[in-house]
Amino acid sequence: MTTWxxxxxxxxxxxxxxTPPRADVEATHSLRTRLDARLHAGLGGGLAVLHVDAGSxxxxxxxxxxxxxxVYDLERFGVRFVATPLHAEVLLVTxxxxxxxxxxxxxxxxxxxxxxxxxxxxxxxxxGGVFKxxxxxxxxxxxxxxxxxxxxxxxxxxxxxxxxLRALLEAxxxxxxxxxxx
Amino acid sequence: MSxxxxxxxxxxxxxxxxxxSAPSPPLLALWAxxxxxxxxxxxxxxxVLVSTEIVDGGYPALSPARPAAAxxxxxxxxxxxxxxxxxxxARPWLDHGxxxxxxxxxxxxxxxxxxxPPEFRFHDSLDQLPIGPVRGGIEPAxxxxxxxxxxxxxxxxxxxGYSHKGTLGLMRGKSxxxxxxxxxxxxxxxxxxxSLAFARAAEAALGCEPPPRALAxxxxxxxxxxxxxxxxxxxxxxxxxxxxxxxTRLACHGEAAxxxxxxAFGHRLMMDCVVPGGVASDMAxxxxxxxxxxxxxxxxxxxxxRLSGRxxxxxxxxxxxxxxxxxxxxxxxxxxAVPAGGLAVPLAAASGEGLGFFADDRGGxxxxxxxxxxxxxxxxxxxxxxWSRWQLLAAAVVGTRLDDxxxxxxxxxxxxxxxxx
Numbered sequence: 210m211t212t213w214x215x216x217x218x219x220x221x222x223x224x225x226x227x228t229p230p231r232a233d234v235e236a237t238h239s240l241r242t243r244l245d246a247r248l249h250a251g252l253g254g255g256l257a258v259l260h261v262d263a264g265s266x267x268x269x270x271x272x273x274x275x276x277x278x279x280v281y282d283l284e285r286f287g288v289r290f291v292a293t294p295l296h297a298e299v300l301l302v303t304x305x306x307x308x309x310x311x312x313x314x315x316x317x318x319x320x321x322x323x324x325x326x327x328x329x330x331x332x333x334x335x336x337g338g339v340f341k342x343x344x345x346x347x348x349x350x351x352x353x354x355x356x357x358x359x360x361x362x363x364x365x366x367x368x369x370x371x372x373x374l375r376a377l378l379e380a381x382x383x384x385x386x387x388x389x390x391x
Numbered sequence: 392m393s394x395x396x397x398x399x400x401x402x403x404x405x406x407x408x409x410x411x412s413a414p415s416p417p418l419l420a421l422w423a424x425x426x427x428x429x430x431x432x433x434x435x436x437x438x439v440l441v442s443t444e445i446v447d448g449g450y451p452a453l454s455p456a457r458p459a460a461a462x463x464x465x466x467x468x469x470x471x472x473x474x475x476x477x478x479x480x481a482r483p484w485l486d487h488g489x490x491x492x493x494x495x496x497x498x499x500x501x502x503x504x505x506x507x508p509p510e511f512r513f514h515d516s517l518d519q520l521p522i523g524p525v526r527g528g529i530e531p532a533x534x535x536x537x538x539x540x541x542x543x544x545x546x547x548x549x550x551x552g553y554s555h556k557g558t559l560g561l562m563r564g565k566s567x568x569x570x571x572x573x574x575x576x577x578x579x580x581x582x583x584x585x586s587l588a589f590a591r592a593a594e595a596a597l598g599c600e601p602p603p604r605a606l607a608x609x610x611x612x613x614x615x616x617x618x619x620x621x622x623x624x625x626x627x628x629x630x631x632x633x634x635x636x637x638x639t640r641l642a643c644h645g646e647a648a649x650x651x652x653x654x655a656f657g658h659r660l661m662m663d664c665v666v667p668g669g670v671a672s673d674m675a676x677x678x679x680x681x682x683x684x685x686x687x688x689x690x691x692x693x694x695x696x697r698l699s700g701r702x703x704x705x706x707x708x709x710x711x712x713x714x715x716x717x718x719x720x721x722x723x724x725x726x727x728a729v730p731a732g733g734l735a736v737p738l739a740a741a742s743g744e745g746l747g748f749f750a751d752d753r754g755g756x757x758x759x760x761x762x763x764x765x766x767x768x769x770x771x772x773x774x775x776x777x778w779s780r781w782q783l784l785a786a787a788v789v790g791t792r793l794d795d796x797x798x799x800x801x802x803x804x805x806x807x808x809x810x811x812x
Contacts, residue, residue: 259525259527260527260528260529260530261525261532262524262530262531262532262553262554262807263532264532264553264554264555264556264808264811265531265532265554265579265808266554266576266577266578266579266582266808267531267578267579267580267806267808267809268576268579268580268582268660268662269579270529270531270579271579271580271623271660272659272660273529274529274623274626274627275642275645275646275649277529278626278638278639278642278645278646279638279639279640279642279643279646280642280643280646281646290527290528290529291527292526292527292528293527294525304532304554305556307532307553307554307555307556308487308489308490308491309485309487309489309552309553309555310524310532310553310554311489312489313524313525313532313553314525316525317525339561339572339573339576340556340557340558340561340576342561343556343557343558343560343561344490344491344492344495344557344560345490345495345555345556345557345560346556346557363576363662364579364660366653366659367646
């Protein structure tokens with residue numbers, strides 16, 4: 210009997226806990242910023258890359274493939290090679306940009322979504338390399354599309370390619386974190 | 392290893408016409424120089440070089456008897472402006488109408504021509520599948536146009552020229568030593584092979600012989616390049632059929648081969664290491680040990696590096712591990728037999744003409760021809776093995792189902808830079 214009475218009284222009396230305090234707005238904000246930054250550094254750092262051979266001799270492609278395969282394993286940092294500009298965040302250009310490739314390179318760049326990053330890989334893509342002065346070349350990726358990062362070398366070693374793309378990944382992750390914390 | 396080249400035979404127009412109308416021997420390359428048209432044939436592993444004078448801007452075409460010669464005739468027209476009289480195809484090849492000139496290698500280059508869409512010769516009733524020149528993945532620049540009927544490829548035409556860098560024009564007027572940098576960049580996967588064929592051409596033109604140590608080091612480099620190249624291609628095939636474990640193991644060996652080349656010769660692809668007259672620099676002191684270690688590691692694991700059953704039916708891929716074994720044994724012997732001595736001989740500033748070859752063990756030929764005038768290149772032509780692989784693909788791809796196309800393309804290992812020049 211007493212049990213039932215106690216129960217009924219408790220139910221009618223309402224909760225004993227007081228009104229909860231509001232969450233600290235400042236603390237929430239700073240925590241969210243820190244978490245976002247760490248999440249982006251750890252998870253949001255992927256890049257979708259479209260490779261465009263703009264007249265390369267094939268040397269840069271050998272080292273790009275090496276950077277992608279076992280030993281260097283570029284994909285462990287979230288760098289994926291995609292098959293269409295529609296899926297690409299980064300345009301990776303090799304070769305001196307032959308005049309015959311100018312239009313295709315422009316079209317690939319135009320079809321990309323933002324942020325339209327462009328990386329020039331190898332001395333040819335940087336400024337035309339040894340082919341400077343030929344009637345058949347435009348002379349580097351920068352003549353046709355705006356270049357964000359240059360990775361020089363003839364061809365660059367897989368380490369250099371990896372170091373360059375990792376710098377791009379980190380910079381990209383930071384800028385994404387900055388956007389999301391705004 | 393290399394074909395024996397005979398001296399060039401200058402033919403009368405009748406002699407040329409007789410050769411043009413016979414289907415044999417097969418044509419390797421066609422080019423022009425100083426008012427003459429040159430044809431390089433390969434007759435039972437022997438190179439035969441003939442030439443005849445160009446009359447009224449033309450020469451009798453080879454394409455009626457040798458359909459594959461049409462691409463060469465189109466190349467000659469685009470670069471020099473000489474017409475193949477009676478040729479089967481007069482469409483442009485390298486010139487897409489984007490250059491500031493036409494016929495850039497002619498004595499007097501012409502005004503630019505307007506760019507127009509390429510035309511393909513397929514029956515109107517067929518669907519066409521266009522691929523490239525931006526193809527995704529890590530692929531060379533080329534446009535592939537397939538005519539398809541349902542799920543089957545019934546016709547194929549490539550549109551090349553996207554990698555045309557004007558290399559022949561850049562080589563002109565330079566000394567062989569200075570032009571070697573261009574020879575090394577004709578096709579990245581065969582940079583040693585091209586440097587070697589180019590050096591042989593210059594040495595043949597000037598009648599000089601590199602020292603024995605240089606010749607031995609060249610052989611070591613060529614052997615290393617072939618081993619690294621076959622490992623690259625085997626890895627690509629393993630990736631294409633989805634055998635990831637094998638691809639990973641092959642890629643590790645491939646990387647070890649490149650690293651040993653970098654250690655021994657200072658460049659992972661050995662670019663610019665072979666120069667006319669010899670080699671650019673000596674092998675590093677511990678270079679031979681690094682190469683031997685790499686070869687022994689690879690030889691020890693080779694019996695396990697077999698492609699899975701899905702590729703058992705493909706002759707090419709199933710032959711490769713055995714070919715690789717032979718290459719490893721050969722390289723091993725070469726590294727241990729490098730004699731002491733000088734690295735290069737100086738080149739005379741003389742005049743002459745020379746042909747240089749490199750025959751890879753996949754049956755491909757790489758050839759360089761040079762005409763030197765007082766030590767400077769006055770005329771040149773380069774033939775890359777990719778040229779014949781594109782022609783083989785054109786013949787082999789007809790009848791393929793669309794599903795199998797990626798594997799077929801991977802098997803042909805197409806490179807466009809060597810064919811586009």
